[in-house]
Amino acid sequence: METLVQVAQLLLALSILVGIHEGGHMVAAKMFGMKVEKFFIGFPPTLFSFKKGETEYGLGAIPLGGFVKISGMIDESMDKEQMAQPPQPWEFRSKPAWQRLIVMLGGIIVNVVAGVIAMIILTYNVGDEYIPSTYVKENGVQAFKYGEQFGFQNGDKILNINGEDYERFSDVTDPAIFLDSDAYYTVERNGQQVKITVPDGALDLMSKEKTFKQEFLYPRIPFVVAYPEDEEYQQNSNAKRVGILQGDKIEKVGDQYINYWDQMKPALAQFAGGVAAVRVERNGESFDFEVPINKDTTMGIMVGSMLSEEFIRNEYSFGEATAKGTADAFNLVIVNARAMGKMFSGDLSARSLSGPIGIVNLFPKAWDWNQFWYTTAFISMILAFMNLLPIPALDGGHVMFLLYEMISGKAPSDKFLENAQKVGMIILLALMVFVFGNDILKLFGI
Template identity: 55%
Template sequence: METLIMVGQLLLGLSILVGLHELGHLLTAKMFGMRVEKFSIGFPPKIAGFQWGETEYSIGAIPLGGFVKISGMVDESMDTEQMAAEPQPWEFRSKPAWQRLIVMLGGIIVNVITGIVIFVFLVYNNGETYFSRDQIIENGIVAYEYGESIGLQTGDKILDINGEPYNSITDLTSGAALLSEDGYYTVDRDGETLQIAIPRGFINTFNSEEAFSKFVGIRFPFEVGVVDKGSGAEAAGIEVGDKILAVNGQEVYYFDEMQSTLKGLVNKEAEIIRQQGSAIDTLMIPVTEDARIGIAVNPLIEPVKRNYAFGEAISKGTSKAFGVVIVNAKALGKMFTGDVSPKNVSGPIGMAKIYGASWDWVKFWSITGLISMILAFMNLLPIPALDGGHVMFLLYEMVSGRAPSDKFLENAQKVGMVILLALMVFAIGNDILKFFTGS
């Protein structure tokens, strides 16, 4: 069932984005009087379709893209017979270069608009919930495996990133931070100010959602939230709302302090000083093999909740949308320098895993908005067979006054299709490798 949910979300998200992208091409083509022969979500073989006017609308069996076939255009159909005939007034090639440019940008523009609209409404409807910089400076962080690997320590108070204040704990692992040149965190460690360098290529560590939980978290004071049935804590009389003041003579204020002390008492009895209301007493509780005494806790700090007016949401959502493009552009550039591993490139399996095994509409639209912006960026790359390749040749024509020959465009299209096929094989190969290695 979990696999079906992941696949279902991926197919729905891609169908929406591909459909809107191709609709952008279709509407702009028809606006300039071009004949659109086919509109397809998914690649052949065709599952279903219908004819409406001059255009056949269909759904293909391979749901990893789509296409619009415009008369008189060198595209993935490689319809050389049509291109050999005399140009007709309704054909793509008969229209002015500026009109053809708008048609080729139509899908990208729609994807950008879609991404912005999704982010704006997510910000407006849900606001933002996060642990703030002020809370981190007040309480400090818990440094987990990846945080410790670069020199962070539990209790550090992170003051800034690259000399600039940040807003929330998620900014610590943002693309802007991890992709920066000579990046660093400034921390207050027991009153001493230090700089902790962000190693080149550190972003490669964060190749899964689980990886982010191994970096840092916020320290928090706590109280007992749940007492496990049949546990040592229940037998000793621990109740919801109690506070643990010390373990084996070690004063504890933050939850990580209690966890750390209990790890040294596995399969032993711990002396627990408990506060219940105004009363304080001492209890002896056995510690299990997984360093627990049988309680779950409630943090005593609340994340910041910020809501936005619609005007503010437009600004914030637009900034978030274009932030995705900037980060991906930086990451692509750093692939060529070796700072970002090509292994981070994901195909459909990786995308499905990002959506997750449970259906959460906020997460679904967040990821769909992100993918919409990435699709716009990737489609703008100057690779033949992508929209960006067509844009590149059209700009050449507009600047030079000479259009590339149909033969050149056909060969460029073939080269582009080989490049795209190779990239797809590489991405799916990465997915398969990650699936078997768990990385």
């Protein structure tokens, strides 16, 4: 069911984004008097269509794209019969190069505008909340699987990143860090400063492992007792039976003082299968209990985080949201452009590319409109960037040839453009096969 919710969100997002992208081309074309023959969301076979004026509007059965067919334009339809006829005044090829350029940029422009507007509205309506760096510098982090691989230890206090101060804990896991050469963290460990260098292949690891952020680092959590609502769990809880209550703060296990969650399991390990003296703090008073410890070093409690008290929440005026939302939207493109540069230089594996299956995982498993619009805005900005790449068959390929025409004063021949379109389509098909293959391999953990 969760996967169906994610797929439904992806299909809705793609329908919206493809619709406005192709709509950008169509509106620009009609503005300059070009004939638009078809406007479709999805690819054939056709589910339904209707004609209004000179344009046929329709929905295709394959919901992973869309197209707009403009008369007199060499595109994926490869309509050679029409191109063999004399140019007509309403055709794309009959219009000045600057008008054709605007038509080709129309889809990219509306995707950028849509992404920016969505980010501005989200920033204004939702604001943001974060764990401040001051908390991490005072309490340190807990290192999980990948954090330990990097060289972090529980309790490390991250002082700076690449020698620069940071504002919020989320900056610690910002992908942009892993794009920098010789990136490093400076931490305080046992009163001394330690430099932790980001290892080679960190970005590959981050892009390949879906659980990277959850298994990297997290601020240390004060240990407060919690119980799940499951009555059977509570009945079998040793801690519950001896009188430890939800909300109690664990102070001590045996002779070891407890401040954070990561200290609890090692403290209990020495009492596995036996009984531990446990002291808790409750409403300013201390209480001592003798608690049987299971052989798996548990005593039937969960950690109840008080970390939410440390969160800082920001709300923004519309002017502030406009500036921040715009910057955040373009930062998404900048990070991905840098990652692509790393890919071409060989510093980042092409295995990090994801197709539709990988993109599904960007959406939450339960429907959340705020997260849906954030992810849709992200895809919109990336769609604009990818379409601008100078590959024939993409908008960027058409833009490249039009700029050549405007600078040189000489348009490439129709034959050349037809062959370039074929090459571009082969490149895109090969890329689609590659990213689908990537997605499938990642599903099987390969």
